[in-house]
Amino acid sequence: MVMSPAQDTPTAMIDRVASLLQVLDGQHHCTLAQISRQTRVPRSSAHRILQRLVDLGWVERHGFNYSLGIRMFELGVRVVHRDQVHGAALPVMHALYRSTGLTAYLSVLQSTDILHIERVGGWPERAAGWHLGGRQPAVHCAAGRALIARLDEALWPELAVLQPPTSRAICGPTALRRELYRVRDRGGVAIDNEGCVPGTIAVAAPVGPSGAGINAALTLCGPAPAVQTDKAMAAVHAAAMNIWQAAAGVPRRRGQRALATTA
Template sequence: MQIEEAPTAMIDRVTSLLEAFVGQRPLKLAEIARRVHLPRSSTHRILQRLVELGWVERHGYEYALGIRMFELGSQVVRQRTVHEAALPVMTELNRRTGLTAHLSILAGAEILHLERVGLWPNTGREWAVGARQPVELSAAGHALLASMDSDLWPDLPFASTPTCYSIRTRLQLERALQKVRDRGGVAVDAQGSALGVSVVAAPIGIDVEEGRGRVALSLCGPTRSIKTDAVVAMVRSAAVDIWHAAAGVPRLRPRVVAPMYVRPAVSAAETQIPGSNVQSR
């Protein structure tokens, strides 16, 4: 009976095989086997599967990296470009409004914060760079889900309900997403993720191939003082600015500047969850 190879060992072999192509011309089977120190039979079997998946291409007796590798590399470059284009816009939004700007991406059933400009909320780890929040509880998550077909959604556990305003069921989520679409793709979360905190978010562009937004821009501030309508207009316009800057395409119409929001000084009480000794997240 043949014993199946351990998954980790197979992953190591595939990784070594793909890395053999880096900086190289197309390679023949014998050259690849020698580089990765594998038997020719094992190398050939792995290569055949990679060819079927599009990771490697075969031309006669030679192999080279396939189009799928190029597609993934393009995604990484695109995300970096969006990140670089977003930072000056986020900095300007924070300067003009006093609100905290986040750049976030969908990571499974969570939102991952890639960048943050602003100091408030000054407590709660879920607002930090590198932190994650459940998709169904975040404005960024709502903005991205609303731009996707529902059959592309990740599995959503609805396991956490930090406030009485939190989304608890898929039906509630679908109703919330319809409001996002009615608002032109901009999501508003008022205290669903933390009491006293409101967040407005919009997707930055749409991935045509996958039919969904890839990255979201958001602004958050104290619920009692944030002017939602003005912030919705600003976030929508800023998301378009970032996408055009990342794509290197100038906007063809004059930008409509929404009324500037000036945040009152944040008191110590605003960094606390009302009715609790726990600080706002």
């Protein structure tokens, strides 16, 4: 197949590369046929692009299967570690994990999803979307609702096309709005009680006040019997504020603890 001039422009080629990488995002491996079918890029073109990405280390090939390469991981790590919020969050997250035994997540809002950019701890072990670099629908997880709640209400999403992951998940726009109002009433802290994963409770707070301009939330997550919700709420709220103060260089108030350790 001969590409037309419009298909051969740098922008069109970048779009093709991006579409191939997006297919591999979040999947362990894909065959050439699967990638071609999902992107609607002809097999010959997809094969040529993938081979170049393999040469650059952005994609790895194992037999007939392709997956994201180590070079993509290296670039992602550099971006995350350049972030002041991430640097400030790490010691707080490790302190929370040591003191509570609950897994700590640092997450950001990406369009309608939550992207987990750091994780300290191992819970949940195998649930979809909870791994480092994993994505979850923002309306279905505590971190997402904590960040959505402080947006202008005109930007709040609807839930019409989302499939609830569990029977305890929010299942409609009216219920979502009620929950977002409750998050505001709690001072920005969101609670997910087995809505994402059965047997798992997560408590999240945005990093910094609403005017700080920081798109990040801190979450504590663990098995339902191990999570004392009130203590976890207090701990995650205080810790999120500590992260913002450390990242922004804001002095702590007299008597304020450097790290939140009660949960």
